[in-house]
Amino acid sequence: MNSAAKNSLIRKGSAASVVLLIVFLAAWQWGPGLLGIPSFIVPPLSMVYDEFFRMLHVNHLMTHTAITAAEVLAGFVIGSLLGAFIGYVLGMSPTAEFALSPYILALQIAPKVAFAPLFIMWMGFTVYPKILVAILIVFFPIMVNVLSAIRTVDPDLINLARAFKATRAQIFWKIEFPASMPPLFAGLRIGSTLAVVGVVVGELVGGNMGLGYLLSFGEGQANTPMVFVTILMLTLVGAVAYLAVIVIEQRVLHYLPTRAFGGV
């Protein structure tokens, strides 16, 4: 695509996006009234907007958001590091993978969020069970991506390094590790959104902190706008995490041919 065509696509695309946003917001504001949907089912935009400011003052919305964001960050970082580390270890040791694969498979199939009540029984109404659910749910996509990346490195590349008398460590750091970066980042993108899921489930199950708590609080009061505001804040937390991964990815994978608009 030449740059003129690209610019034209960006212009047209952005214009369409803005139009779509306006249509969506208008439909949200007036749609429920026109269709006769009661506001406790779908509150119009203005109600949600008002509720947002009410929650800022009354419900410490920002504190809860900050707690959730911190749990997401901790769970995502620890889960990613663990997942990548175990992925590299298993990728380099077929014996270890063979021995551990039934357990890994079982853990991977088990719905990770089902562990939330267990972790709360173990660790009480603290931030730790929430972080632990996030770690567990983030771990697998990253481990699986790294493992298959190491497995699928072109054997001729390994032989090239071996023919230069590379040590095992040199093969890892000069060939396998950099070759695993694109799949690692694909895993991190998935992980960044899953971390939010893990944390929210943990907060829903127990405790009086975080956006998950506000969700169940709003539900208990039949306060639909409050639930809407909380969902929006959760989406915001997830979006920030996802964008952070993309910003880092574009710095690390700068050598790849440019994909269309960052490939979000």
Place this chain on the structure above:
Amino acid sequence: MSDVVRLEFRNVSMRFVEATGQSLTAVAGVSFSVRDGEVVSLIGPSGCGKSTLLNIGSGLYAPSEGEAYVDGERVEGPNAHVAFMLQKDLLLPWRTIVENVMLGVEIQGLPITERKRRAQALLENLGLAEFLDRYPHQLSGGMRQRVALARTLAVDPTVLLLDEPFSAVDAQTRIVLQRELAQTLKRAAKTALLITHDLLEAVTLSDRVLVMSRRPGRIIDEIQVDLPGRDDPIARRHEARVNDYVSRLMDRLDIGHDSLNTAGASA
């Protein structure tokens, strides 16, 4: 060209055990040697074990029987005397061109200034001076193969093992690359074993051509190429006798006989 032997295979056989449990003999009792500064081509039908010999020569495989020697030393693993180049350029996409060329010398622990100097000099000789800091995806196939040649030469091997290095590039680029290779080998006085499917390439680039049989691969003929201008394959193409050599190679390979055509199609 001196009489010092740089690369030697002594009675080399190689058997593999297939996934089905059957044993497969890829090469059987292969013996030949390559003298200092000589360029020898190895031709033969697909699957005759040419690449296996290359892997044995570079120390990546240990032969089932026999030995390979490089510079008089028995090959018992990868060593600094040989370097190989394949059909695939094997450039690392996350490294710039100059960094790719430095891969081997970096692994071997040369100081950074010396690495850079060598890589730059080689790339300049191959007409890639402007592309030092580009990434591989920004280069054409022919340029990438030149970079692979520079990476192979950067470790300053005495013997180059080349496995169909130009079979993936288009015909015109191939002719240019063949000439660059021939001139580079001559200038640096390197010894090379060239595996190729291209009979004309074998004749125009080599001092000698070895013909292998179908599996299990044995050497069935050895042809001395008595033509001038080994460093200029384009000029050599105009030699009338080139056709005689190519015809002889076709005969030795049974090209044109129905038995091989059908076997070749299934291979």
